[in-house]
Amino acid sequence: xxxxxxxxxxxxxxxxxxxxxxxxxxxxxxxxxxxxxxxxxxxxxxxxxxxxxxxxxxxxxxxxxxxxxxxxxxxxxxxxxxxxxxxxxxxxxxxxxxxxxxxxxxxxxxxxxxxxxxxxxxxxxxxxxxxxxxxxxxxxxxxxxxxxxxxxxx
Numbered sequence: 001x002x003x004x005x006x007x008x009x010x011x012x013x014x015x016x017x018x019x020x021x022x023x024x025x026x027x028x029x030x031x032x033x034x035x036x037x038x039x040x041x042x043x044x045x046x047x048x049x050x051x052x053x054x055x056x057x058x059x060x061x062x063x064x065x066x067x068x069x070x071x072x073x074x075x076x077x078x079x080x081x082x083x084x085x086x087x088x089x090x091x092x093x094x095x096x097x098x099x100x101x102x103x104x105x106x107x108x109x110x111x112x113x114x115x116x117x118x119x120x121x122x123x124x125x126x127x128x129x130x131x132x133x134x135x136x137x138x139x140x141x142x143x144x145x146x147x148x149x150x151x152x153x154x
Contacts, residue, residue, distance in 0.1 A: 017076040021084015029089045055090030059097050062086075 006012060029051055036047035062081055066073040073081070086093045095118055102111035137144055 013076050014079060017080040018084040018087075021080035021086075022088035023084075025085040025088030025090075028085070052090050052092040055086050055093035056096045058089075059086050059093035060100070063097055 007016075032051060033047035036050055040046045059082065062073075062078075065071045066078050066082075083094075099111055099115050102108075102114060
C-alpha cells in the first residue's frame, strides 16, 4: 500500500490552509491598522472599527456564497479564507457569523445569550485580566505605581 505524500494528507492541508490564512490575516490587520491610524489619528480606535466591519462584510459575503454553493470553493480554500484569514483579521467576524447561524436556526434566546454574553463576559474578563496583572505587578514590585496601588496612597 502506497503511503500518501505528506502535503496531500488532509490534516496537513487543513493545518497549512488555516495557518497561512492566519498569517496573512494578522499581517493585514496590523498593517491596515497602522495605515488607518496614520491617516485618521489614534484618538479613537477607528482602525479596529473598520477592520471589524470589513471583516464581517467579507465573512458574510464569502460564507453565504461558498456555503450556499453559489460559488465553488475547495474546502482548503474556504478554511484559508474564512477560518484562517478572516478569523485572524478579525475574530469579530467569526463571532457575528456564529450569531447569524443561531438566528437562522430560530434560536433567538441562545443567540441573545451568545451575543450579549460574549460582549459582557469578554469585557469583564478583560477588566479582570488588567486588574490581576496590576495587582501581580504591585506584589512583585511594591514601588511600581499601578492604578491598584496608586488609589490606596491617596
